[in-house]
Amino acid sequence: MELYAYTVHGIRRVSHLELMFQMEIGMDKQTQAEAENSNMVKDPKNWTTGGEPMTGAQKSYLKTLSEEAHEDLDENLTKAEASERINELQEKTGRGQPDGNQKQ
Known part of the structure; x- marks a missing residue:
């Protein structure tokens, strides 16, 4: 099975490990973005x-x-x-x- 990824330079073939790594980075960025919009930082009064x-x-x-x-x-x-x-x-x-x- 061949895997392809979208990059800033177009579509290219990637390995399973590279794809998993790219997905992990994307998930980390998503988690960070969600955390910034969460209630993790609360007013001390609360x-x-x-x-x-x-x-x-x-x-x-x-x-x-x-x-x-x-x-x-x-x-x-x-x-x-x-x-x-x-x-x-x-x-x-x-x-x-x-x-x-x-x-x-």
Whole structure:
């Protein structure tokens, strides 16, 4: 059985493995596109565990951000509050920004 694939250069014959690889890449792109339009990123106010105490990782990162921003650390935040505070401090300090430039 001969297999053919559509490419930017036209139709060409491909092996079973190459076809499977191309299908896998296409599925990964589809999965990624679906994820970007999903509810994977939720508002912290809507988290089912948002009322629980912040995690150790959140507390550690908040400590670092608070020191850089010269602000006090509230050690009694919930997971949701910590997430929002991290976002605020990242914006203030420039950490976690897409361009990677930190504010001084």
